[in-house]
Amino acid sequence: MNAPAITELPVVVVGAGPAGLAAAAHLVDRGLTPLVLEAGPVAAAAVREWAHVRLFSTWAEVIDPAAEKLLAPTGWVKPDAATYPSGGDWAEQYLQPLADALGDQVRFGATVTGVSRAGRDRIVDADRDTQPFVVHVAHADGREERLFARAVIDASGTWTTPGPAGASGLPALGEKTASDRITYRVPDLKHPAVRARYAGKHTAVIGSGASAFTALAYLADLATSDDGTGTKAVWILRRGISGSTFGGGEADQLPARGALGLAAKAAVDNGYADAVTGFRTDAIERDTDGRLVLVGEDGRRLNPVDEVIVLTGFRPDLSFLSEVRLGLDERLQAPTALAPLIDPNQHSCGTVYPHGVNELSHPEKDVYLVGMKSYGRAPTFLAMTGYEQVRSIAAALAGDQEAAERVELTLPETGVCGGAGLFDAPEAAQDAEGGGCCAAPATLQIGTGAPARHGGC
DSSP states (O other), X not given: OOOOOGGGXXXXXXXXXXXXXXHHHHHHHTTOOEEEEESSSSTTHHHHTTTTSBOSSOGGGSSOHHHHHHHGGGTOOOOOTTSOOBHHHHIIIIIHHHHHHHGGGEEESEEEEEEEETTBOTTOOTTGXXXXXXXXXXXXXXXXXXXXXXXXXXXXXXXXXXOOSSTTSSOOBTTTTTGGGXXXXXXXXXXXXHHHHHTTOEEEEEOOSHHHHHHHHHHHHHHTSGGGTTOEEEEEOSSOOOTTTTOOGGGOSSHHHHHHHHHHHHHHHTTSEEEEOSOOEEEEEEOTTSOEEEEETTSOBOOOBSEEEEOOOBOOOOGGGTTSOOOBOTTTXXXXXXXXXXXXXXXXXXXXXXXXXXXXXXXXXXEEEOGGGGGTTOOOOOHHHHHHHHHHHHHHHTTOHHHHHOBOOOOOOOSOOOOTTGGGSHHHHXXXXXXXXXXXXXXXXXXXXOOOOOTTO
8 A cells, every 4th residue: 555645644642632732732833734643532531530630830831822822712701810720621611622622533442552663673774764654544443544643742641551660660569469459540539429438437648749649648648538437548768858858848939739739748748658768669468358568579568458549650652653763761661861850860950941843853753752752751741841842843843943942931940859769769859958059940932052051059
């Protein structure tokens, strides 16, 4: 089968979430044709799975400008810019209307199973860049399809591949067989069946980020309710507790993000959660009544718990990209040029420098990872970062390199001087605790020289 000319082909966007739909909007704004392939039955299928969780960004920070422009003629009413949406609000009031506005340029129940160059596996060099991409799709009804594309933007996210409880990055021994008492998501404690699962129970929460803070705050709230008497959380941290453990607090320029850390701290201070530090889970065993016992690498055995909530981050699924040539950092699985800007082992300020097509390019021309997936295993991704990414890429695909490199974005400061990897070492945590390195973020231009560094970070 002969492929059509590359210039006649659409740009395939994998995923109809926030970054994928924003990418489509920017492509339309540039006069290019997107084709969004979404595995779920509706837009923002992954976001809907955490519909009960409130974002710590306001509506003003989670609506893409090109998307808003596309929505304006449809009669869409923009939500109050200063309020905070839940995941469900974001999906229903913005992302689904955006998908509707894109019409048949978004296809649902379409799972991308492979991406390659037409007639070229990853080994072949000859005429590689002149060949279109071939995208294999499995549909919900069992059909298989082959599509051609001029470029591929992978915005499929990382939601389907959460990290395990095991500190080695592999599942702890016994983790899979204990799956009936383990969840890898923040539970919706307003749902009666879910609430009954945790009410009056002892629950271990493994993790140290915003999701863990949310779970701790939810469990503490349950413990104070009439039906939650006896609810108790055990917070498992792989590192010690320092001044930055609970985030930036009042110093965070996203107030809701700072408040989340303060709520988690209150859960510990008020006795609704006990913190266990320096604990790296090696095994999960069952006691005689079926409760779970966490065993550390150092041999410590914790008291039995009824449930375990594992919130150790996410990782990208790269399996369907095995035939394209990606340049990925060996640790983070993020694009090579982006990794130093987001590496939690080294990046000691809460902000991430704005970045665009130059940092997101791969050895394979015109294939990009964007949104959460572009961060690989790194945390703290913001929607506004993804919107800047896709704006820059759309400009580059349209041939406007000057606009592609003119990436400007002010990111809100976390108030935290140090990433998760840095604080795995207790002495590093102590050194950084009083560092005061986090200055106010600056508007930076990427692609016109090295970004300025502020505050000694």
